[in-house]
Amino acid sequence: MGISLPGLASNLDTTSLINAIMSQEKVPYKNFETKKTAVTNNKTIFNNINLKLKALRDAAINLSDVDSFKANGANISDSSKLTAIVDASTATGNYAIKIITLAKQQVNATNAIALNDSDGKKIKLSSDDLESEIRVEGINEPFILKNxxxxxxxxxxxxxxxxxxxxxxxxxxxxxxxxxxxxDGAKSIVLMGKESGKSIAMSGTGLFSTLTTKVTAEPATIEINGVPITSSSNTIKDAIPGVTLQLLADKSSVNMEIKQDQDKIAEKVQAFVDAYNNVVSLIRENTKKITNEKNSDGSYKNFKTNLQGDSMLRDLQREMGDIISSITGPNDQYRLLDQIGIEIDKGITRGAEMTGKISFDKALFKQKLADNPSVVEEMFKGDRGLGTLFKDNLNNYTKANGLMQIKLDGYDREIKFIDSQMESLQTRLILREEALKKQYAQLEVNMSKLNSQKTWMTNQLAALTASAKSS
Incomplete structure (x- = not known):
């Protein structure tokens, strides 16, 4: 580092002068810093939009999937007697189910075995007790106390x-x-079969000689639309294809209707609407016009890339809105999406108040779905359906080499270029400051020499003047 001699000879504040010069010299570097921040921020914004687009694409896939509108559910007359899990593709239908008997697990138990004697003391094992054993079918070796x-x-x-x-x-x-x-003072050992409806041979000797069957294993017996069915378990799978029944009470009858689960389908539509609105909000929030004002030193107060003019975001917003507007049904009752509960900027007429967001009338959608399920389904999953078009169009943006990734890669290259420029400029600034310090240091040296010469000449003149007066 050079040495600065601030004002020793010149009486100048050379440190302040150097700082003022360098402050101007550093304006381009500061602009690079703020630009890098802006580019990094914009990269983050595009990355967030990309993530939101992927969520929207996934929601669209859920609507366009072949089974998306086959979400069926069970409507049961008494869920305290029977519950059911229904696969999405299960056929609709009505079933009268009579539960005759529940499946029972075998239970064997001993009579009460005394633990204490008449004085209340714990009873210890006798020699005969140590020979006591329990045998259980399926286990080769008996359980003998002495072993x-x-x-x-x-x-x-x-x-x-x-x-x-x-x-x-x-x-x-x-x-x-x-x-x-x-x-009080007596316990029993109880053995329960792990599987319903399965009989297990069990026996005991000595302490366990009273081990007997208390509950006999029995299968579940039911009738579905008059057809008898036997099951070793109270969970009966595929007696009705795609349906798992859970029996809860015997000697009971229930009615079960398998029908389209409109709530589940509406949930998929709601997920799509939420994902769409998230993308629209993020784009609109980050495409507002920004005025870049400058500080007195020429650097920007709030330097940001103006995303308002970004062509990709304009195209994306337009494409999304165009898809919503392009969906049509086959007749006057199902012509447009707003007729089944999906509408952009519902009730808004002033341009300044428009947000581009979708509203979803779930009740209207469910009603239209119930009235004409095949038509509503086609408006979402057909070749020109909402889910299909969004799935296909968004893939151009979100795939590994898609438009969003190309944009993000461009930001990476720009940040790398700015970094290289800042590094080069920083090196030049360091050299420039060192040069200034050396120049001002040399100035002080030169001024010091001149001051010394001035003092010598002044002294010489004073001496000559005094000599002349004395002569």
Whole structure:
């Protein structure tokens, strides 16, 4: 770094002079900084628009999909007796369902086993107790107390808990064991089959000799439109193609209607409308005209690229609006989208108040869908339907090498160029400042020499003047 000697000889504030000169010299650099910020901001805006467009494209795909309007649901007369899950493509129809019996899991249990003696003390295992065992079908080895590490020091209660835990840990076990309190100071071990309708052989000796069947495994039995059906589970799948029934109460009858689920379809349309409005709002928000005022030093106060004139955004807005306006139906009741509840700037007549957003009348849409589902469906998923056109057109913008990515790549190149220009300019500014410091330092040196010569000459003249007077 050079050395500045501010005003020692010249009485000039050379530091301030250099700072003033460099302030002007740095104006182009500051403009590069603000321009880079603006370009980066615009890249962020386009990236956000791209993300919103992809969300709109996905919503359009959901409307144009072959099964988009096959969202069927079940209307059940009593959902406390029966519930149903319906696949989207399930055929519509009416069904009378009679639930005769629910499927039951087998339950075996022992009688109450005393845990305490007459004095209230915990009863410990006897030698005979250690030979006690439980056998369960499907498990090769019996559960014998003496083989579980239990001894005469263990209590009966500990033995019950131990055998229940060992049964539950066994990977081959098709029963679930538990210990329940049946009376004060007495418990029972309970074994429940894991599958409904499946019988399991179980037996016990010693402490478990009273293990007997309390609930017999039974299948579920129902009738659908008079046709008898048996199931090992209370969940019955595909007795009606595409429908999973969950039985909740036996000895009951319900009516079930499979029909188009208008709410689910309306949700897809609402998702599209929301995604469309998000894109429109983001574009309009970032295409307002901006006046770039300058500071006194020539730098911009708020330098931004004017997106108002961006041709891509103009084309995108126009294309989106044109698609909405181009959708037509086959007759006077289904001619335009606003007749089925979708309208741009509904009720707005003044241009200054228009937003370009879509309103969605869900009630009107559901009514039109119920009245003529095939026509409404065609207006969304046909070759010239709303979902189809948006899906195809937006793909040109959102695909990997689409228009939005080309735009973003252009911003990247511009930022890279600005960075290189700033780096080069910064180097020149550093050299310029060093040169100024050296020049002013040399000025001070030269001024110091001149001042010294001036002082010498003044002294010489003073001496000659004094000599002349004395002679």
């Amino acid at each position: 579980m590490g239990l001894t005469l020091d263990n209590t009966v209660e500990e033995a019950l808990n131990k055998v229940a835990n060992e049964i539950n840990k066994n990977k081959d076990s098709n029963v679930q064991a538990s210990v329940i309190q049946t009376a």
